[in-house]
Amino acid sequence: MGENKEAGTMSMHDEETGYFKRFKRWKMIIIFLVLALVLTIAFAVAVGPFQISPLETWRIIIKNIPFLGSLVNDGSSGVEEVIILQFRLPRTIAAMTVGVALAVAGVVLQGLFRNPMAEPYLLGISSGAALGVAIAIGLGIRLSFLGILDSMQLMAFIIALATVFVVYNVARTGPRVPMLTVLLAGIAMTSFLSAIISLIMITLGESLHALIFWLFGTFSGIKWSDVTISLPLITFGLFTILVFSRQFNIMLLGEDEAQQLGVDTERLKKIMLIFATLITATAVSISGTIGFVGLVIPHIVRILVGPDHRILIPSSALAGAIILVLCDTLARIIIQPAELPVGVLTAFFGAPFFLYLLRKKKGLGMRG
Amino acid sequence: MKQKNVFIAIILISIIVFTVGITWQLLPKTSTGPTGPISVIDDLGRNVTITNYPPERIVSLAPSSTEILFALGLGDKIVGVDSYSDYPPDAINIEPKVGSFSSINIETVLGLQPDLVLATGGIQRIVVEALEELGVVVVALYPQNISAVLSDITLVGKITGKISEANVLITDISERIQDIADITQDALRPRVYIEYFFNGGYWSYGSASMVNEMIYNAGGINVFAGFAGDYMSTSDEAIINADPEVIIISQGAMAESCGLTIDVIKGRMGWGDVSAVENDRIYEIDEAMLVRPGPRIVDAIETLAYLIHPELFS
Numbered sequence: 240m241g242e243n244k245e246a247g248t249m250s251m252h253d254e255e256t257g258y259f260k261r262f263k264r265w266k267m268i269i270i271f272l273v274l275a276l277v278l279t280i281a282f283a284v285a286v287g288p289f290q291i292s293p294l295e296t297w298r299i300i301i302k303n304i305p306f307l308g309s310l311v312n313d314g315s316s317g318v319e320e321v322i323i324l325q326f327r328l329p330r331t332i333a334a335m336t337v338g339v340a341l342a343v344a345g346v347v348l349q350g351l352f353r354n355p356m357a358e359p360y361l362l363g364i365s366s367g368a369a370l371g372v373a374i375a376i377g378l379g380i381r382l383s384f385l386g387i388l389d390s391m392q393l394m395a396f397i398i399a400l401a402t403v404f405v406v407y408n409v410a411r412t413g414p415r416v417p418m419l420t421v422l423l424a425g426i427a428m429t430s431f432l433s434a435i436i437s438l439i440m441i442t443l444g445e446s447l448h449a450l451i452f453w454l455f456g457t458f459s460g461i462k463w464s465d466v467t468i469s470l471p472l473i474t475f476g477l478f479t480i481l482v483f484s485r486q487f488n489i490m491l492l493g494e495d496e497a498q499q500l501g502v503d504t505e506r507l508k509k510i511m512l513i514f515a516t517l518i519t520a521t522a523v524s525i526s527g528t529i530g531f532v533g534l535v536i537p538h539i540v541r542i543l544v545g546p547d548h549r550i551l552i553p554s555s556a557l558a559g560a561i562i563l564v565l566c567d568t569l570a571r572i573i574i575q576p577a578e579l580p581v582g583v584l585t586a587f588f589g590a591p592f593f594l595y596l597l598r599k600k601k602g603l604g605m606r607g
Numbered sequence: 608m609k610q611k612n613v614f615i616a617i618i619l620i621s622i623i624v625f626t627v628g629i630t631w632q633l634l635p636k637t638s639t640g641p642t643g644p645i646s647v648i649d650d651l652g653r654n655v656t657i658t659n660y661p662p663e664r665i666v667s668l669a670p671s672s673t674e675i676l677f678a679l680g681l682g683d684k685i686v687g688v689d690s691y692s693d694y695p696p697d698a699i700n701i702e703p704k705v706g707s708f709s710s711i712n713i714e715t716v717l718g719l720q721p722d723l724v725l726a727t728g729g730i731q732r733i734v735v736e737a738l739e740e741l742g743v744v745v746v747a748l749y750p751q752n753i754s755a756v757l758s759d760i761t762l763v764g765k766i767t768g769k770i771s772e773a774n775v776l777i778t779d780i781s782e783r784i785q786d787i788a789d790i791t792q793d794a795l796r797p798r799v800y801i802e803y804f805f806n807g808g809y810w811s812y813g814s815a816s817m818v819n820e821m822i823y824n825a826g827g828i829n830v831f832a833g834f835a836g837d838y839m840s841t842s843d844e845a846i847i848n849a850d851p852e853v854i855i856i857s858q859g860a861m862a863e864s865c866g867l868t869i870d871v872i873k874g875r876m877g878w879g880d881v882s883a884v885e886n887d888r889i890y891e892i893d894e895a896m897l898v899r900p901g902p903r904i905v906d907a908i909e910t911l912a913y914l915i916h917p918e919l920f921s
Binding site (some may be wrong): 318322327527576 | 840841846
């Protein structure tokens with residue numbers, strides 16, 4: 240927080256009491272959302288085709304937390320323990336992480352492009368990441384970086400970043416990067432990348448329907464190894480974005496004014512773009528392309544908490560996590576023992592809701 | 608009362624007329640083969656007239672149809688096949704290939720000037736419509752269960768002038784299926800899980816699939832018989848919960864693409880307590896044999912029966 244002192248000047252115009260009132264309100268919002276997230280997770284890990292009572296579920300989880308573990312008696316729980324600790328828990332955490340990533344990427348991109356329709360898709364980020372994964376799966380390319388990143392994550396990030404690089408440089412005129420051309424270049428790149436993905440899928444032939452399932456977005460088969468890669472990457476991306484959220488606020492008031500206040504807007508745009516790309520690519524590489532979370536969550540949250548990014552970003556992150564954990568839980572249990580791709584559910588709920596929002600309130604609280 | 612009698616009489620007469628009609632259709636007239644065009648209704652409910660009967664130039668767009676044609680002794684009449692047709696081995700040498708199962712090259716098919724094209728429903732429905740519009744004689748085979756496969760063999764026999772061959776074939780298949788049923792009828796039905804791919808979940812078959820029916824005919828029960836669809840993506844948890852006593856890998860291109868092997872299944876976390884893993888009852892079956900709705904379904908049922916009930920076969 241300390242390195243964004245220049246943004247603090249904004250608050251000085253506020254009345255002292257107004258500032259504290261707002262801060263108190265923000266605190267309440269965050270506490271409420273964190274509680275809701277904890278409850279959602281508690282629900283998510285307690286349901287599934289294998290019947291385990293909620294009490295037993297939590298006994299198993301607490302048993303495996305260091306220090307707290309000694310507080311509960313050690314009953315016998317072989318399969319139950321594996322199911323909760325190795326399947327449900329990593330999966331729930333993955334859904335949470337991806338929800339955070341998509342919602343935050345949505346907020347950042349909508350701000351950057353001053354366009355309420357902006358989301359990871361429009362820039363080609365999702366398609367770039369999806370192409371990376373399609374190449375990794377389809378062509379069997381095995382790449383790893385220092386043994387840390389799996390080939391899927393690495394390919395996703397490389398191609399998503401390359402996509403953003405192309406879009407950014409095509410769109411750029413002189414030192415400035417007009418957002419309209421970025422958007423158009425993004426749409427063109429998305430079509431191009433989708434064409435390559437289709438080509439790979441046609442060549443693949445028989446493994447086609449599994450890849451289609453994956454393209455819809457799914458958390459099936461998530462293991463701890465997927466989470467241990469994505470969680471630190473997304474956390475890192477989220478905190479970097481949070482650190483720059485004050486400068487981001489100022490930039491959104493007007494780029495000239497922001498520059499006069501000492502904000503390097505072009506550098507800020509690049510940073511925000513790179514980190515939004517990083518978290519999106521990481522999310523896509525573990526779950527496929529899950530639509531509408533990046534679009535709908537920021538809108539709802541903006542209506543509820545207002546346009547200030549210092550509260551909008553953390554609230555959207557939490558709301559994204561809650562919604563995606565809920566959707567994935569539904570996807571797991573709605574047609575059990577089979578599973579639905581979670582992307583089908585987010586689109587099913589998200590698209591009509593978004594249309595409703597568009598119809599009801601065309602501005603959606605966004606300027607520009 | 609009187610009215611009821613009349614009603615019953617009408618039903619009886621209808622049944623008799625219907626039976627005689629069917630018998631008439633199947634008897635001498637057709638077994639010697641008509642010389643003129645014949646009409647049939649295919650699996651998409653289309654009324655198709657085979658104008659050049661019996662057809663001399665046949666194109667097969669699916670490996671299952673290719674297998675049926677070869678089984679009826681029509682291998683030398685095939686002038687083009689899809690690229691997945693690889694059984695019997697002679698099918699591999701047939702040129703040209705008219706595209707893959709999911710993307711058929713209509714121009715190539717048209718260029719072969721076939722008297723008959725055997726297509727499927729589903730993904731090939733659009734190909735069927737396109738060829739029909741171009742005046743090509745297309746019959747779609749789209750069986751959804753074992754008895755429909757048998758009727759399709761009869762149908763192919765009928766439109767190619769191989770009625771008696773078809774009858775011999777389906778009699779043989781039916782008898783072998785019945786033999787397996789007789790052998791396994793008193794045995795308990797073990798819970799069987801068949802996996803063919805894992806990526807985005809573990810892929811298996813639900814109750815709408817023919818594989819589900821084949822497991823039952825082999826004296827087992829599909830662990831996911833309670834799921835209404837045909838294909839399904841499922842989870843570790845659901846499989847551990849279902850506790851299969853026999854696990855069978857459907858070994859084909861998809862299983863190969865994800866590296867699905869017996870050792871992979873044994874090594875899965877949390878699967879150690881699954882009965883099939885505990886008792887080392889994990890096997891493989893040839894996917895082409897298992898999923899192609901052709902004459903080899905009976906081989907698949909026999910193989911499944913040996914794997915599920917080794918104690919009944921020596």
